[in-house]
Amino acid sequence: MSDAPDNKPDYRSTVFLPRTDFPMKAGLPQKEPAIAERWKAENLYGQVRKSRAGRDKFIFHDGPPYANGDIHIGHALNKTLKDMVVRTQTLLGKDAPYVPGWDCHGLPIEWKIEEQYRKKKLNKDEVPAREFRAECRAYAQHWVNVQSEQFQRLGITGDWDKPYLTMDFAAEATIVNELYKFAESGQLYRGAKPVMWSPVEKTALAEAEIEYEDIVSTQIDVAFEIVESPIPELVGAHAVVWTTTPWTIPVNQGIAYNPEVEYVVYSRQQLDDPSNRKNYLIACDLREAFSARVDKALGEQGLWASEFFVGGKSLAGTIARHPMHKLGGFFAKPRPFLPGDFVTTDSGTGLVHMAPDHGEDDFELCKANGIEPVFAVEGDGKYREDWLWLGGQGSVINPKFNAPDGPINSDLREAGALLAASTDYQHSYPHSWRSKAKVIYRCTPQWFIAMDKPLGHQHAKTRAEKRWENEGGALVNGAHLTDDENATLRQLAMKAIAETRFVPDKGRNRIGSMVEGRPDWVLSRQRAWGVPIAVFVERKTGQLLVDHDVNQRIVAAIRAEGVDAWDEVRAQDYLGNGFKAADYEMVTDILDVWFDSGCTHVFTLESGHWPEQRWPADLYLEGSDQHRGWFQSSLMESCGTRGRAPYDQILTHGFTMDSKGMKMSKSLGNTIDPLKVMEVNGADIIRLWALSVDFTEDHRIGDEILKGVGDQYRKIRNTFRYLLGALDGFSAEERVRPEEMPELERYMLALTAQLDARLRKAVDDYDFNDYTRALTDFCNEDLSAFFFDIRKDSLYCDAPSDAKRRAYRTVLDILFEALVRWASPVLVFTAEEVWGTRYPDSGSVHLLEWPLIDTDWREDRGLFAKWSELRSLREQVTEAIEPLRRDKVIGSSLEAQVTVPSDADPALLAELFIVSSVKRGDALAVTKSGFHKCGRCWRLLPEVSQDGDLCARCDEVVNG
Template identity: 70%
Template sequence: MSEKRDYRDTVFLPKTDFPMKAGLPQKEPGILARWQEEDVYGQLRKARAGRETFILHDGPPYANGNIHIGHALNKVLKDAVVRTQSLLGKDAPYVPGWDCHGLPIEWKVEEKYRKKKLNKDEVPPREFRRECREYAAEWVGVQMEQFQRLGVTGEWSKPYLTMSPDAEAGIVAELLRFAETGQLYRGAKPVMWSPVEKTALAEAEVEYEDITSTQIDVAFEIVESPIEELVGAHAVIWTTTPWTIPVNQALAYGPEVEYALLDIVYEGGAAAGASPKSGKVATAEAAEAAGLPDDATRILIAKELIEPFKKRLNAALSSIEIDGAVQPSVEVFPALGITKSRYKGADLAGTVAQHPMHHLGGSFAEPRPLLPGDFVTTDSGTGLVHMSPDHGEDDFELCKAHGINPKFVVDADGRYREDWGWLPRTDERNGSVINPKFNAPDGPICSDLREAGALLSASADYEHSYPHSWRSKAKVIYRCTPQWFVPMDREIEGVAPRKLEKEQSWEGEGGAIDPADEPTSRQTLRSLAMNAIGDTRFVPAKGKNRIGSMVEGRPDWVLSRQRAWGVPITLFVHRKSGEYLVDSEVNARIVAAIMDGGVDAWDAENAAQLLGPDRDPADFEMVTDILDVWFDSGSTHAFVLESDNWPDQRSPADLYLEGSDQHRGWFQSSLLESCATRGRAPYQAVLTHGFTMAADGRKMSKSLGNTVDPLKVMQEYGADIIRLWALSVDYTEDHRIGPEILKGVADQYRKLRNTFRYMLGALADFDESERVDVADMPELERYMLARLGQLDARMKRAVDDFDFNAYTRALTEFANEDLSAFFFDIRKDRLYCDAPGSVERRAYRTVLDTLFHALIRYVAPVLVFTAEEVWSTRYPDTGSVHLLEWPEIPSADANMDRWTRLRELRERVMEAIEPLRREKVIRSGLEAEVAVPAAHVPEGFTPDQLAALFITGTVTTHNGDDLRVTKSDDAKCGRCWRLLSEVEEDGDLCNRCSDVVADMDAHV
């Protein structure tokens, strides 16, 4: 028997130098260096010059540390937006920026002083600001390299920095526009204050954490009332901030709340002064130890809150000590006491109490009126609220309405001032008001109240959410200090009115808000902002409700901060009138000085020059506060989008893109700044993403050890893996990352890479002379072009929706399911075994070429480095893949429903073959004979076509309902390995392969 010929050298296998192993961490830096050397970004700008523009304005991150995974997600999303818009043929420049002022940088520089035990307040301000500027500049450089390593394209040679003189001048110019239109005022209101950082904080600089606080019930003796029986009784208040009692100036009641006047009764009898018929006074020592005075038997409390008050009082009485022993038997009777009378809150008008520490004299001896407060509820406490206008918004407004002014008692560091009559700074017990020990049941506040006989209960067990500074992580307080504000509801002059173009409402906590109801004749910052929100597209749409409810209910904007590192509030205030100077010439000199010398130009030594010869500097106070850093970043649209420094920018921007927390941060400050100065939003659309959580859904924390460092991920996997992860998750919601998730992403990447590797190999030496017209192609090729057309529509829709999760999913599903598992699998026989000149093989390669050019463009905004590697492998001399535009997909007719049915049948056939292959009855589907129900076969497919589509030996049809698979008895072709009846014995050639080999042999 003669030896059969080996036909392997006659098979046309794919050939490519493109490696299966990616090696991204090693390759990507080289690709990045090439982009920088060739100025690919500059080439792209020239190529798109004059086209329709798309402007994504960059929200500036703080320059104070290495990037984290949230930064990576944010920048990759922005880069994907810019690249896809550029791919559509638009001119989409991207100017990155950094926020360089404010506490994040200043706090870090102060840390250096604290470690050296130095006081930063003793350092000359210019020197301190220089250190802040150097610190920020260092981190700008570090972060810039890290963002570029992620493959983010942009104007890296010319970013915007809020600390650059032109930016600082632009911020000052915007502030002075507010001043010129009367949108600034100086007033005293309680604002969020950080005693640790010694400055006011914006709402966006505050985060909430669960804590356990001391809760106390305090008795205020009523000394005057139209209701005679109330005189001598005690109005009881409840609070979780004992430190505010020294600043109490009034009490508040709910006009519609029902109050009860009660006697406190003890087990075994009444307290001193109670009715004798209740029994003799038992536990008198307990009453004294609890701090209850002899005349504190009657209390005024909301009727609905008697039971929770009783529980607190029981707890307090049963934990006191007499002769060193706890008295568990001391208990308030279930009824708590004898109901004397009941009153509506409105009946309490004209009632006056005295402060528990009235014996100290001074302001403590002043009367404490009971005032009506609509905010008083019976949700908790006693239904009576103590009012401290220095430390509460409701307190401030109610007291102000009744002529009661703040005392400004607490200093910047959170301690009572030197001359305060109770716990002054000279008192050794005086500590920071945020110190738990200061507020503890045995702390100085409670101890003094207990000694005064006013503390009914005190326990350190109240769990609640409390505001903290997100930088120092320390608790914050409300503190009344003189600050500069932007009014939300003052009528604005000189700003063009905006009308709502579409009916829109926001569902806030207070119910539906319809900005269309705002009278257009009264233009306020709030109404302008609400109308602008209605005109803006939000992705996802729920962002409109979120920011709308925030703006609808927000208080006046606190602009001032008491720090050194920032843009100064460049106002001259007349010392006698208290009015700030509005003079366009002076303002122009101020802006020019800042442009020339930065913020250091705002200095007393320059006052005369700035004011000009007609004014005496001695008549004016130079404001020394700096601007809220959110005003800095909120002004970026003015000094970036409208600046000659970046002529390819324009305002309003097409898109702002940041995390969902920026609804109360950058999105809102930019909105308010622009509406106040331009009457419109600085953006046409806003996209928000959620937060990146650990793999188990918990918040990332260094202490938990569940953080994911993008720099380490790039070292292990490469930047393209981070990009693929970022663009695969549903980033509109909170999403996850972790080692196992990254492994899954890496596997997804591997499949995409292999798809391109196969196409590169299959298209080796492809020449235009091979191209086949669509009309001359086999039906499968036309169907695949039609499928590509469907994909193209999905991709464009995803770009329009900024839905990169859908974009990436559509791309990967097409590559895996339509190409690798279907089209490539079926047509590999044509590629390997058909004659090079056959129409069928040429048609397949023509479609492969079309697929390649489409997919390489689709994938380029996602896998920026891999796409460049793929493109340069096939076209090493044609420039960067990122200069290409959206592909043009040839039109192809195909009966899509018919092919859908065929693919469903194919899946059933493959499932039926699998058990035989698993049991080693057959080695592959090529050895199978398949009989399918004729009724399930779409019209027009022949048995030979079905065999090719199913990749089986033969296919027959029958009139039954079952699908049958058996092993073929035919011989196997020695070249294509198909089992066919035309092959006489294993190793011989089928008719097709015989013709191809004969032709090859003839041309040797």
């Protein structure tokens, strides 16, 4: 308030201004760490568990981040969303434990240790495996510790003293035991199939470890001479294959055609040499593109003609020979024509060369025709030393090796088989998301879980029940096994997807399409740091040894000693008296880390190590990439062993882009480091950002966006600051019952009840964007800009015993108790500070439950209609006053006299509009009031005889 008029008493000391020690300046970077330390010292998580013991459970299972490096903004979003789930369910009164976890095995950690070796010029393969694994374990533990502190700094609540780690001995034993369930039900098998293989990392990769990048490849047209055919005229012609992977030509074993496609013998005659004439067999529809490629390669136009047409079906029995047939051996064998409906005329020549080692379609078609892989390409991408053509050379993913002048194409050109070659074919190609190098399809002996073999669950159920009883476990799992012996893993997974709630629902189609078409699960990896595929294979027959007692001896050893227990020197101990170690091979491959993480539901929810947990989980929450990752591996593992998904709901978030919508990249310099944001702005700002965006889609962050979030935060903080100040000295004796309150207060209670319903729905829908928006809009629009603005006169100037002021403060108390609870899952540190400011000795705000809001408050629909109309009228009046303020006709709205076309009580309207007076009229009009100003409340009223005197109300408060 400004100074009182000259020569008049100063009444400022008589005004009841809000008082609070709660500062306007947040200072979050300084305050938050101290609050987090207090939570840790007081074991707040344990207090929450105790306060919710015996309540209905809500089980959220944490998808494990990888223990490798500092957290990034994606981690911050992910963990904030998870924390919001746990905190809102806890606020609703449920027992919602949160056990954080980490994925600790796998290639990225191996690579980091290998990098350290390379810097020291050491060879990883020369280091004892046990020693190497110990270094990997220590590296993973270091980053678990670092990330744990960083997540706690973000305000994430959880059992941080007892997280789950896939490298814990008990977890490793559980993973092996889960593998045995697949072995004992007949789902585990070893086979040779093409799998995604990284020549750089020298291991098979899962689909979830692949990312696709646009590249430019060499495309070549290669001629295979036809030597036999039911169509005599074809003999001597050349079948033309087209490929963008020239390195697969040395492993070719056949040519695929489509029986439904029409082919043509297309001849080319050199213009200056009529005797130089060649006949080529290609698809009719691809003649022009093919001839253009050949003419361009030869540097001159030829004379092309269609000699005769051949129906695809007629090509059965046709045989060609490899361009390098003169090398003998493998290359001298006939190359049969094989029918394949996957052959299309979209591009190429309509004929596809078959290399069963390096393609899924190739493998299946050749296998069906008795053609087996030859394993010519080794793990490092080079042809094996004894290969007749290019032995010991490579790497096959090297562009120079595949270039038009590279060794493959040079040899084909010399053999007269290379018709065209160019480095201009643009397409999407799979890369390892770790090494960023191109991958290949490579056929190697691997371990698989069958997707389409009947699981025979009746037998598995009996065996499972017996096993869990023997191990003293609860019979939760057996109860979930299906009774359908003929169900396959794919069928069970598709059924589980149909029964799962997806938020947003489009996730159902995403994971469903992947599961519907996915191949058998490739489990094996050729690395050192991971859980072993701890099985024996009989040397003579190649048969997997499936013996429950042997398996359990191995599980017990791993539980006691970890993965190092899988050691050849102990083979006979594991095999016992029933089998001889000399007769069996110990498998040395490790498990796909997705199998590790797919088992986390078992050792976290079922093991009893966290007794507050139970299976299945109510919710899994991760980024949309996990539809092909953790969501899917967990689904596969659980359906294969328990007949259903380990979750009832899946919540998916999108990815965080920069402020322009571009993917974040260190090379572009557009990354946002959450650790730095917390240092400058505080963790609550990151949380408010994460819960304000539409996280179900890709979303943005940047300096300007964070600045806007900061402004939003300050408005919420000021709301709490006002509430704390306005409630100074409030006591229970001051309360007024709702039915005794003025209509404005009853309207605010109705709005509060309406907000309560909206927030509850937002929690049920996991719509945290709407939750946060509803909360902030209520603070800004309904409270600060409306209710607080109108009632500040009553708060400041009415007597403490005044019924209207008491009613206002009663509503403020209700609002405080509700808002601090509703804000606590979002602004975890600020809510604690707010609560502690008013109730310094009452414990943490995070022990509180959802506020009890009387739903009857929102039943009066007429009240909403009336006040909606009044608020609209208030906006019109405010807008009409502004020109007078701008032109300095009046100094504040209190100097305005308003005419409005309304039948509402003029005194109520004057209070609502914060003006001197209101009268009814046909149209809205604003003029300057002619009344004098009260020296205390500054209202211009007819009862004030001259400026500076007191109105009747103020006189009574001051002098009465």
